[in-house]
Amino acid sequence: MKYMSICIISFFNLIFFSISLFIMSLYFIMNEYVIFLEWEVVSLNSLSIVMTFLFDWMSLMFMSFVLLISSLVIYYSKEYMSGDLNINRFIMLVLMFVLSMMLLIISPNLISILLGWDGLGLISYCLVIYFNNVKSYNAGMLTALMNRIGDVALLLAIAWMLNYGSWNYYYYLDYMKNDNNMMLIGGLVMLAAMTKSAQIPFSSWLPAAMAAPTPVSALVHSSTLVTAGIYLLIRFNLLLVNTWMSQLLLLISGLTMFMSGLGANFEFDLKKIIALSTLSQLGLMMMILSMGYYKLAFFHLLTHALFKALLFMCAGMIIHNMNNFQDLRLMGGLSIYMPLTSSCFNIANLALCGMPFLAGFYSKDLILEIASLSVLNMFIYYLFYFSTGLTVCYSFRLVYYSMTGELNCSSLNVLNNEGWIMLKGMLGLMFMSIIGGSMLSWLIFLTPPMICLPSLMKFMTLLVCVIGGLIGYFISKISLFFINKSLNNYMTSLFVGSMWFMPYISTYGLINYSLKIGMNTFKNFDQGWIEFIGSQNLYNKLVNFSKFNNVVMNNNLKIYLLIFILWIMILMMFLMFL
Structure with missing residues (x-):
């Protein structure tokens, strides 16, 4: 009952926030409002760390839809995941996932976007490997590593934003859209969005992420993870x-x-x-x-998020019954x-x-x-x-x-x-x-x-x-x-069913040849001539010298007598020839 109550409490809270945000978005649309909040987290001498939040009709409406879908998915999970002993852990992961998405939606700052972006990547990995088997682990690694490319692109965009003195891209988009630096930032953001939204050639992780529980698929593939890239490009659309x-x-x-x-x-x-x-x-x-x-x-x-979440939930119900x-x-x-x-x-x-x-x-x-x-x-x-x-x-x-x-x-x-x-x-x-x-x-x-x-x-x-x-x-x-x-x-x-060989290219294509090169190197160098000429041969020589030395030490009296006799014999032969 304790686990079930977490689902119900989360459901009602998320529904309440969803309705509140939707009403606010209507008010913002009618009055053409935009609220830009700055929260000074730390202020030390001349250093200040400021968190910025952007509230307009778009961010509020998107948040209300994400919260609506996640609330219904959590309510659905109450029965779908009822056989799971760790359902509270599952609900907490889903809530952290939604929180990361919220942070990404309301951020006009590349640093806070990266926090939400990386939060989505990390928690999606935890959710994909939730069932703890080999297939889900492989799918989780593919998802995490493919999204890591986009994270790097976003980090590079953050580095280039240093040219403007601030990471609030919202200040510069309109005035600097023809600037070369801003064009480069736009290209990096586009690359990041392509990895998150699984465009060619980064498409192979999206079907692999089906290893996650079906409620997660309903959430990930409708309104959260895959739409993050689209939403980011909507914000950068001027570029x-x-x-x-x-x-x-x-x-x-x-x-x-x-x-x-x-x-x-x-x-x-x-x-x-x-x-x-x-x-x-x-x-x-x-x-x-x-x-x-x-x-x-x-x-x-937004419309796709509604019917796609429903489609996954129906598929989950069918699979559950089959x-x-x-x-x-x-x-x-x-x-x-x-x-x-x-x-x-x-x-x-x-x-x-x-x-x-x-x-x-x-x-x-x-x-x-x-x-x-x-x-x-x-x-x-x-x-x-x-x-x-x-x-x-x-x-x-x-x-x-x-x-x-x-x-x-x-x-x-x-x-x-x-x-x-x-x-x-x-x-x-x-x-x-x-x-x-x-x-x-x-x-x-x-x-x-x-x-x-x-x-x-x-x-x-x-x-x-x-x-x-x-x-x-x-x-x-x-x-x-x-x-x-x-x-x-x-x-x-x-060709067709294998997504134009993309899963093979992004898994076997990357791993196979490097592993083969490693195996050949290991066989031919570490276990081949280098081993024979180098360390192994040196070891054998030292062993033989040690054995010889050991024989000499154990039989030194006999050896001295033998050398003395040989020396006498050599002297006698020398005298005879004289």
């Missing part, structure tokens, strides 16, 4: 406008979106499909952000056995696809229409629309495998909807996934955006989604007979 950095980021994020969407269509692990879906949406946010529409990127960030099986091919007919969970799952999936009037529709449709309205080359335009079609394709494939047909797993499984505590957490997010998009579109955009397009381009988003859904459905039906046996295994093992 990206009309520069080579924005063009590079546009290409990389487009390829990330395409790669993850394609990979999800060849994946059979339920959680990994949703992780690749997160990667695809992060690519979409980065693309629209690199085009200069930071409010639109922030809008999609005796911890995650393979899609072992599921089927779940809509009959788990109707409430299936309803939440389908609503989250439709919101992800951009179904009209659900949360994802308002942001995704606007992003694609803005892309049609902008001056883009055909390759980037193709990446936008084709990747959107792939999103619908893998979503329908996911629904087809899990919700329809017959149950394919053990007949001893008892599938039910009796996890009422988990269901309450999911229903709260389901409600937000339905109304969240329209609510945010009224709040964030004070005037409705006017987009004038030809009718064919206007309907293009809907057309791409319908075609993607049909392809996903038919491929799923056919794959039961053909693709499973031939194309899928070939493609998965070769």
